[in-house]
Amino acid sequence: MASPAEPIVRLEGVRHVYGPHGGKGVEALRGVSLAFYAGEHVAIIGPNGSGKSTLAKHLNALLLPTEGDVWVKGWNTRDPRHWRDVRSTVGMVFQNPDAQLVATVVEEDVAFGPENLGVPRDELRARVDWALDVVDMQAYRFRPPHLLSGGQKQRVAIAGVIAMRPQVLVLDEATAMLDPLGRRDVLRTVEHLNREAGMTIVAITHFMEEAALADRVVVMHAGQVVLDGPPREVFRQRERLQAWGLDVPHVTELAARLHALDPAFPPDVLSIEELVETACQVWAGQEKAL
Amino acid sequence: MSEVVVEVRGLEHTYMRGTPMEAPSLKGVDFDVRRGETVALLGHTGCGKSTLVQHLNGLLRPQKGRVRVLEYDLNDPKVDVKALRRRVALLFQNPEAQLFERYVGDDVAFGPRQLGLSREEVRARVREALEAVGLGFEAFKDRLTFTLSGGEKRRVALAGVLALRPEILVLDEPLAGLDPAGRRHLVELIRRLKSEWGLTLILVSHDLEDVVLLADRCFVMADGRVVLSGTPREIFSQPPARLAEFGLQPPAVTAAVHALAEAGLGVRRDCLTVDEAVSEIARALGMGGKPWTSSSCCAT
Structure with a gap:
């Protein structure tokens, strides 16, 4: 970072x-x-x-x-x-994808923002291509947005925003x-x-x-x-x-509770991968102790 | 066992039937609910769960297959839908967007007033409904609806349907969009509706975390069919990859114990709550703590 x-x-x-x-x-x-x-x-x-x-x-x-x-x-x-x-x-x-889509075809929706910024035609095409690639919606570029799922609509909304760079x-x-x-x-x-x-x-x-x-x-x-x-x-x-x-993530809660039972278990685990790794270390430690 | 209050057999529904835009939504659904049960209807966007619940109070009529709710036969074109809707209430997603009166009390009173009840009876029902959702009658009846928080608005909307005193309540994504404290409050509230009001509840959700805490039985839908059914524990002991096929994600705790089991730790895979997972992992790691059994944990 x-x-x-x-x-x-x-x-x-x-x-x-x-x-x-x-x-x-x-x-x-x-x-x-x-x-x-x-x-x-x-x-x-x-x-x-x-x-x-x-x-x-x-x-x-x-x-x-x-x-x-x-x-x-x-x-x-x-x-x-x-x-x-x-x-x-x-x-x-924003939260509601339906409130953010303006055009009747996906690629036009993505082009709407940069077009209004006065981006020249060739550049505009390149930006729309890039944005649709990034959100993985290239296959839907000629579809009407209202027939997409919520997640797809939200990705189109993101594409429209990032096309303005x-x-x-x-x-x-x-x-x-x-x-x-x-x-x-x-x-x-x-x-x-x-x-x-x-x-x-x-x-x-x-x-x-x-x-x-x-x-x-x-x-x-x-x-x-x-x-x-x-x-x-x-x-x-x-x-x-x-x-x-x-609240804290469920996995973090789980680790904190295990830590309360046994201070050897670290309390600040953030993901399932970390939890598995930590548990395996604690486990290995015990095997050695035996 | 209590009586079956919802019975759906071989239900099919196609939107825009007979046009080139035809879109099949239900492809033969069997579904049943007993009185007093809390049933969860799960599945990802587009699986047909909303189409199914719209049949339960007559918003949609069966094209093929049978639907019976209480003593109402929805296949009968002359069925009294109005009477049915007094007993089966449906609360849509984000119901806070549907509050329309200026004052909380009037919004909750709207339904009972339509029933032609007396002034006193309407007032009593509004009081009962507001208290049930944890909003004091005196404190809230004269509040302006637009000044409420998101969680409060959702509870007012719920009070609005409770004031009709339904027997069956269908809640579409009841916890979506709430903050963690709002979710905790609503989970408690739904539990109370079940235990104190004896309501039969049908929860529609794509969030399995919610359902684990509330449902007696789950139906998983995918592509217009019921593909899995059973207790939450039976559903979530399935391998995560199988749930992912249906567009579902196991609760974080269940996913964690699955991952630990895959890594070779001797833990049960069907833990549903943090409590269960803690004692199970502690036992496997020899950290002390009492092992749990499925009978003891279901009470939580």
Whole structure:
């Protein structure tokens, strides 16, 4: 993971209040300062109403802070002259795939964004090809999107966003409405974009297993960032997470409970592969002891 | 054994039948539910599970095969569908999107009012339904629906169907999109509906984690047919590769013990909960802890 000194997106003391001007509104963000660096894969978790989606919408100027500032590559999102730059730097994918598809044929849908950016014809064709390859939807390019499955639609939505070549991809619960296979395919696509294309990923999710795949996990609660670190460190805080209405991955819970029975079993396991490896080591250790 | 309240035999359904766009959805489904049971209908997108449940309250009629629900024969064109729908309630996916009244109390009261009940009776039913979903009547009846959280909205929608006092309740993806605390609350709530209201529940889901906690029996559908049925334990002791064929993923805990067993550790493969897996792995690794038996763990 490359972490150059200059973050690609930076939030400083961001407050956001929804509601009537002058009246008493709902304070969704209460002073959030965060920095996202090029090439990072960050997961944001938090209970419903903790401000995750409000935060996401600040990353490409869909919402502007009531107080504080958001900087994208040095552009302040308050400056309307840079909205175009900001939005071509940070792309967004939302929860409901049906709400994001505009055209009647897959390839036209993918071309919609870059075409509006004024990308020349040959370049446009190349970008659509690339984007459909990345999300593995080349075979469906002439199909109408409404006949695709949820996971396929969501991959087309991702293709439409990455065809604009953003440096940051924000996914706001993009897998929440998908079945397990659809979710798996979307996660693979995101992983690929991060690893192979070096795209910065900011993924909001309710699935702790998904968050465990990221390099870094940011935990939101009541409009504030309450934890921020590698998944292994964040998911060590089981009691605190549960008190906030969150959880740890099932496998982590399993390991923590085994650790309570026998401290030789490490508590901070994040995947099934790690669990198997750990159990085999403990097992081998015992054989030796006998 | 209690009576069979839903009986589906050889049910077939084809969308846009007789056109070039013909799309077969059900290809001969057998399905039955007994009174008081919680049954899960599993399968990935497009397997036909939504088409099947739409037959249960007469939204769709059998093209081929038989459907009986309670004493209603859905093959009879003159069946009283209105009466059937008072006793069989269907709550669609993301029901929070279907709240339409300004106040919570009015939204829950909408159904009972349509039944032509007295003012007092409507009020009593709204109170009962809101309390049942864990939202206090006095605290919530005058709340504006749009100010509720996602989890609260879903409970209000559920109260709206409970106020009809159905005997059979069909829930489509009841836990999808909720945060972990919201899921825990709803699982508890569904359990209470079963134990205190004696409801017969049909849960439609592609998420096996949910079902493990709730269902007595599961039906797995794939490509318009029921391909597996049994208790959750019977279903998830299948090799993960076989479940994957049907587009399903075993619960994380079950997948973990399968992987450990493959690696040579002597653990049972049919653990469903973290508790079971912990004692099973601890036993296999000689870490102490009591071994579990299927009879003792089913009570959890």
